[in-house]
Amino acid sequence: xxxxxxxxxxxxxxxxxxxxxxxxxxxxxxxxxxxxxxxxxxxxxxxxxxxxxxxxxxxxxxxxxxxxxxxxxxxxxxxxxxxxxxxxxxxxxxxxxxxxxxxxxxxxxxxxxxxxxxxxxxxxxxxxxxxxxxxxxxxxxxxxxxxxxxxxxxxxxxxxxxxxxxxxxxxxxxxxxxxxxxxxxxxxxxxxxxxxxxxxxxxxxxxxxxxxxxxxxxxxxxxxxxxxxxxxxxxxxxxxxxxxxxxxxxxxxxxxxxxxxxxxxxxxxxxxxxxxxxxxxxxxxxxxxxxxxxxxxxxxxxxxxxxxxxxxxxxxxxxxxxxxxxxxxxxxxxxxxxxxxxxxxxxxxxxxxxx
Amino acid sequence: xxxxxxxxxxxxxxxxxxxxxxxxxxxxxxxxxxxxxxxxxxxxxxxxxxxxxxxxxxxxxxxxxxxxxxxxxxxxxxxxxxxxxxxxxxxxxxxxxxxxxxxxxxx
Numbered sequence: 001x002x003x004x005x006x007x008x009x010x011x012x013x014x015x016x017x018x019x020x021x022x023x024x025x026x027x028x029x030x031x032x033x034x035x036x037x038x039x040x041x042x043x044x045x046x047x048x049x050x051x052x053x054x055x056x057x058x059x060x061x062x063x064x065x066x067x068x069x070x071x072x073x074x075x076x077x078x079x080x081x082x083x084x085x086x087x088x089x090x091x092x093x094x095x096x097x098x099x100x101x102x103x104x105x106x107x108x109x110x111x112x113x114x115x116x117x118x119x120x121x122x123x124x125x126x127x128x129x130x131x132x133x134x135x136x137x138x139x140x141x142x143x144x145x146x147x148x149x150x151x152x153x154x155x156x157x158x159x160x161x162x163x164x165x166x167x168x169x170x171x172x173x174x175x176x177x178x179x180x181x182x183x184x185x186x187x188x189x190x191x192x193x194x195x196x197x198x199x200x201x202x203x204x205x206x207x208x209x210x211x212x213x214x215x216x217x218x219x220x221x222x223x224x225x226x227x228x229x230x231x232x233x234x235x236x237x238x239x240x241x242x243x244x245x246x247x248x249x250x251x252x253x254x255x256x257x258x259x260x261x262x263x264x265x266x267x268x269x270x271x272x273x274x275x276x277x278x279x280x281x282x283x284x285x286x287x288x289x290x291x292x293x294x295x296x297x298x299x300x301x302x303x304x305x306x307x308x309x310x311x312x313x314x315x316x317x318x319x320x321x322x323x324x325x326x327x328x329x330x331x332x333x334x335x336x337x338x339x340x341x342x343x344x345x346x347x348x349x350x351x352x353x354x355x
Numbered sequence: 356x357x358x359x360x361x362x363x364x365x366x367x368x369x370x371x372x373x374x375x376x377x378x379x380x381x382x383x384x385x386x387x388x389x390x391x392x393x394x395x396x397x398x399x400x401x402x403x404x405x406x407x408x409x410x411x412x413x414x415x416x417x418x419x420x421x422x423x424x425x426x427x428x429x430x431x432x433x434x435x436x437x438x439x440x441x442x443x444x445x446x447x448x449x450x451x452x453x454x455x456x457x458x459x460x461x462x
Contacts, residue, residue, distance in 0.1 A: 003406070124453075125453055125454070130453060227410065232408065234411045235411075243388070243411075243450045243451075243452060244452070244454060245452045245453070246450070246453070247449060247451065263450075266452075267448075268418075269414065269416050269418075269425050269448050269450040269451060270427075271414055271427060271428050271451065272428070272450050275451075293444070317412075317451075318412045318428055318430070319411055321413055355412050
């Protein structure tokens with residue numbers, strides 16, 4: 001960064017800012033004026049990259065993904081041998097569990113809903129409270145948690161190191177690295193990066209297939225984006241329908257001193273009391289019930305919650321306010337969210353090593 | 356004595372305004388969920404003004420050992436300012452959008 005005091009430098013700077021401002025206005029007004037046409041270049045920022053980002057030291061390979069898939073579905077990694085990652089993140093329930101809040105070790109009722117794995121590969125921060133930075137960081141967490149898989153790591157490493165099948169799979173995936181928490185986490189993360197939703201009717205409509213969404217769904221998209229109507233895109237933003245941000249939604253469960261602090265437990269800033277990470281809406285029709293506490297059974301319940309501007313106002317996100325939506329608007333919004341689901345290939349379960 | 360310093364960055368982010376008694380005021384803009392500069396070097400006693408130019412609320416806080424503050428959350432067009440009195444490094448974040456990070460080096 002240079003420092004100087006001349007008028008020329010200031011002039012260049014101001015000119016740059018004016019240019020930047022003009023560009024931003026053009027883009028915004030371009031999108032605002034658009035009658036939401038399929039294939040409009042101004043809407044292309046809603047498309048996800050074909051492949052998600054990955055860390056330089058964990059490039060996905062077929063061997064890593066295959067090993068990760070075995071580990072993801074293997075209940076023998078848990079202390080009791082009866083819980084795998086897929087117990088709470090099952091492809092049968094949109095990579096969640098269909099429950100309001102999760103069940104953990106010995107069936108213990110947990111405080112938060114199981115978030116979907118879908119498109120977590122695109123997230124810049126993981127978990128409802130953001131306490132994990134990436135998928136590698138997150139993957140071992142449920143094994144370490146006494147209320148979740150409650151893994152006995154001595155027992156688990158003994159099991160994996162005595163398994164010819166796993167030993168060979170680890171050697172192929174991570175040659176010379178051995179079986180460690182790190183190689184387990186990297187393999188699971190590599191598999192999770194294949195759990196992607198980016199070919200929904202919405203995506204095809206954005207690419208130009210005007211028949212991919214119904215007229216009602218297009219109306220729903222307009223309401224979704226419109227700050228004066230649904231105002232949904234303010235947090236469920238392009239392209240993964242999340243801002244990777246944290247918001248208190250004013251849910252009934254956020255009242256009282258013993259309410260779940262959410263993000264505040266990790267960043268003690270006032271606005272983060274009872275704030276949770278914005279989930280993706282891709283494949284959202286597969287992942288009911290909704291919200292971090294599972295309190296909304298249907299997408300219409302979710303829309304109704306936002307329409308009333310939340311229930312508990314203390315610490316409510318300033319982005320949330322009472323919305324002026326007709327019944328038709330609400331139905332259009334739900335129809336739009338249903339257009340965000342990709343028709344996936346059936347998930348083929350892995351054969352797990354027996355020795 | 357009034358002092359004016361101009362600061363030109365590649366990101367066109369930090370601006371200088373007129374300060375008082377050798378103290379300067381810098382502006383950092385919050386736009387597209389980023390701070391306009393990743394790093395800013397200022398003198399002890401200088402002030403930094405954080406302006407929100409996004410359509411949604413932003414927050415500004417720091418939990419750094421050198422200086423802990425929470426400027427709260429505010430919408431587009433509004434700003435909050437804070438003066439940095441001691442030399443050292445301050446990590447500044449937006450609580451709502453954790454990918455928004457910047458460092459202020461106070462000399």
